[in-house]
Amino acid sequence: MSVVVRPVNIEFPEQIDRYWFGNSPFKTHFLNSITLLFPDVEQYIIRNVRQWLKQTSQGEISQDVRAFIAQEAQHAVQHKNFWNNLHQQGYEITPYLRWLRVLLNMLEKRLSIRLNLAIVAGIEHLTALMAEFALKDNFLAEAQPQLKALFEWHAAEEIEHQSVAYDVFQSATQSYPLRLVGMIVAHVLILGFLNFGLAVMLYQDKQLFNSQVWQEMFQFWFTKDKFLAKAFLNSWDYCKKHFHPSQRDNLVLVQKVIS
Numbered sequence: 001m002s003v004v005v006r007p008v009n010i011e012f013p014e015q016i017d018r019y020w021f022g023n024s025p026f027k028t029h030f031l032n033s034i035t036l037l038f039p040d041v042e043q044y045i046i047r048n049v050r051q052w053l054k055q056t057s058q059g060e061i062s063q064d065v066r067a068f069i070a071q072e073a074q075h076a077v078q079h080k081n082f083w084n085n086l087h088q089q090g091y092e093i094t095p096y097l098r099w100l101r102v103l104l105n106m107l108e109k110r111l112s113i114r115l116n117l118a119i120v121a122g123i124e125h126l127t128a129l130m131a132e133f134a135l136k137d138n139f140l141a142e143a144q145p146q147l148k149a150l151f152e153w154h155a156a157e158e159i160e161h162q163s164v165a166y167d168v169f170q171s172a173t174q175s176y177p178l179r180l181v182g183m184i185v186a187h188v189l190i191l192g193f194l195n196f197g198l199a200v201m202l203y204q205d206k207q208l209f210n211s212q213v214w215q216e217m218f219q220f221w222f223t224k225d226k227f228l229a230k231a232f233l234n235s236w237d238y239c240k241k242h243f244h245p246s247q248r249d250n251l252v253l254v255q256k257v258i259s
């Protein structure tokens, strides 16, 4: 599947329900947390891929890598647009972003470019799983329409470009231990900050000690949606010696969203 850049501009109405996803504080803030996390993570991904290309490609960059970078840049911009709404709803997101940026900068400064590319590939592996989850079984059916469009479009493009970062990493090194270390760091980073962002939003919204929220959270991670088990099995696939993202059977999900 080739990677295609689509012009997208999602405008969010000024007034959006505080609990815009199924009237659920948990679901809403979980997705708000994704919206806080991904713009900076996507910029980190772009910087590392560009850095590697600058060192090696002598001006020759494949169309898919170009399109991958452009897609990630657009995702960051569109999610960031919703930060205005979060500000308007009274949330203070700057301290969270400061922590995130400190960590991402540290990874870039302290680790080799190859290890950063391994982390990038690991992040893309986890986002492909998140994208499958979002697009299966009409998960976003109860979300506010513009936010539903944002997350479905983003998810579809994550699946569409799921092989690109892995291929860039493999072009840099075929080291199996580095692939595994990158995957572990990526999971700690993404799952850690997703939960941190969720806690920040719930706390500011005075919902952190709401038992309904904790019940839904437990269902999501452990019982109903079993996302933690899915993430574990997904990582297990990644550990297979001859794994490649193109082995994922998920392209049908993309076609439902983008034609």
Ligand SMILES: [Fe+2]
Pocket: 042, 071, 072, 075, 076, 154, 158
């Ligand atoms: Fe993205």
Ligand SMILES: [Fe+2]
Pocket: 072, 124, 127, 158, 161
């Ligand atoms: Fe991505």
